[in-house]
Amino acid sequence: AQTVTQSQPEMSVQEAETVTLSCTYDTSENNYYLFWYKQPPSRQMILVIRQEAYKQQNATENRFSVNFQKAAKSFSLKISDSQLGDTAMYFCAFMIPNTGNQFYFGTGTSLTVIP
Amino acid sequence: EAGVTQFPSHSVIEKGQTVTLRCDPISGHDNLYWYRRVMGKEIKFLLHFVKESKQDESGMPNNRFLAERTGGTYSTLKVQPAELEDSGVYFCASSQDRPWVPGYTFGSGTRLTVV
Numbered sequence: 631a632q633t634v635t636q637s638q639p640e641m642s643v644q645e646a647e648t649v650t651l652s653c654t655y656d657t658s659e660n661n662y663y664l665f666w667y668k669q670p671p672s673r674q675m676i677l678v679i680r681q682e683a684y685k686q687q688n689a690t691e692n693r694f695s696v697n698f699q700k701a702a703k704s705f706s707l708k709i710s711d712s713q714l715g716d717t718a719m720y721f722c723a724f725m726i727p728n729t730g731n732q733f734y735f736g737t738g739t740s741l742t743v744i745p
Numbered sequence: 746e747a748g749v750t751q752f753p754s755h756s757v758i759e760k761g762q763t764v765t766l767r768c769d770p771i772s773g774h775d776n777l778y779w780y781r782r783v784m785g786k787e788i789k790f791l792l793h794f795v796k797e798s799k800q801d802e803s804g805m806p807n808n809r810f811l812a813e814r815t816g817g818t819y820s821t822l823k824v825q826p827a828e829l830e831d832s833g834v835y836f837c838a839s840s841q842d843r844p845w846v847p848g849y850t851f852g853s854g855t856r857l858t859v860v
Contacts, residue, residue: 735788
């Protein structure tokens with residue numbers, strides 16, 4: 631079975647500080663893609679960052695970076711210099727290409743950035 | 746480029762009534778997906794269209810749910826009759842052939858409340 635676990639339902643961080651959201655997943659596949667999506671209140675879900683499982687180098691997108699540990703099946707998201715606009719629900723997910731192309735999502739982490 | 750549009754954004758209906766959700770994908774995206782998030786739980790896959798054909802409907806909960814995509818453009822998801830456990834946020838997404846490269850584009854979701 632394909633599962634994603636986000637063990638932090640809610641988190642908060644002071645503006646300009648750094649926060650790490652945890653995510654673990656389970657799959658027997660070797661080739662897959664990992665994602666973090668962000669959904670601000672009442673707005674559409676948007677892609678934050680993506681990682682190919684065959685790449686050892688951790689992905690980085692501006693203030694967002696991941697710590698990908700394939701053996702441990704861990705894919706945490708670090709947000710540096712947190713901004714008020716980072717307040718959102720964050721979903722961790724993975725996809726196995728060419729097997730339906732569906733996402734497997736976690737339950738989400740609600741992040742609040744405090745001014 | 747217009748994004749994925751979902752109507753309505755919110756719907757409150759009584760148990761036993763019928764509700765129809767609509768999704769307009771990005772023009773030219775052959776792949777259209779429906780997902781659902783029940784409060785506090787993970788976002789779960791419902792089904793996948795390729796153009797007007799159902800590629801995978803393994804996530805549909807039961808036969809009270811009917812999805813269509815006439816002409817391979819917009820899609821509707823009808824719930825008839827609605828039950829209390831159908832409450833949640835219904836997301837639509839669309840993608841090109843290789844969705845794991847840019848990922849999906851999601852809509853803002855329809856929040857359905859069955860009372």
